[in-house]
Amino acid sequence: MSTQRKTTSKTMISSSTKVKSKSLLTGSIIALLIIISPYLFYSYRSFPDTKIWETAIFTYKSGFYDGVNVSMWTLLTKFVPLYLLTVWFLTCKHWWYHVILIPIGMYLFQLISALNDDIIFFDEVEIWYLIPVMSVIVPLVYLIRAKIFASMHNPSLEEIEYELQNKKNIFSHFRDLFRN
Structure with missing residues (x-):
């Protein structure tokens, strides 16, 4: 034994x-x-200060920007925060971590806009694309917060059992939250 x-x-x-x-x-x-994120950001200094960058693999022509290094600086100012926010989102253990998707979406739209050389004012329109994302995430986070708050006030065993046995849709949850 x-x-x-x-x-x-x-x-x-x-x-x-x-x-x-x-x-x-x-x-x-x-x-x-x-x-490595600061090294990644400052890597734009290693790109040439010319309008066209030719390598054995590809040729990059900076269309809207003055040079390749300016183009890379613009892209990296959007990519590095997106990169760090994504690491934060994937490692966050708090109940509100879905809110991090809003700035992730903002930086993603800015990065896409910076890649598109035809768009001149690329920091002004992404808020309109974020409204649908925010309209889903904000109520979801509020619902999670309300559920945590409700569970912290020690409901009776009968209430917990009733809640677990009855499957509710999202509208029923919102109605229950605003009932009291």
Whole structure:
């Protein structure tokens, strides 16, 4: 019997060590992704200050911008915040993490606009594209917040059981939230 206990405790210690090791590796990768972001941003300095950049693989012609390095600077000012916000969204453990999708959408539209050389004022129109995204995310976050707030006020076991057994649609949840 003591042999079985020893093997069980060894298995538990081994799995605990594996979990800690995996967590350390994941955390290290995330830290590395964040650490390289300034280097990624300042990489625009390595691009030539000419209108046309020819390499063995491709030729890049800067249409709207004065030079290739200005074009890359513009793209990287949109890409690096998008990159960091995406890392934050994927690693956030808070209940409100869906709100991060709004600035992600804003930077994504700005990046797409910066890639399109025909658009001159690329920081002015993306808010109109974000309204549908915000109209879904804001009520969703409010609903999650209301559910957390309601569950923190210690409902009775009968209320919890009733809530779990009755499947409700989104409109029923909103009606219940605004009932009191």
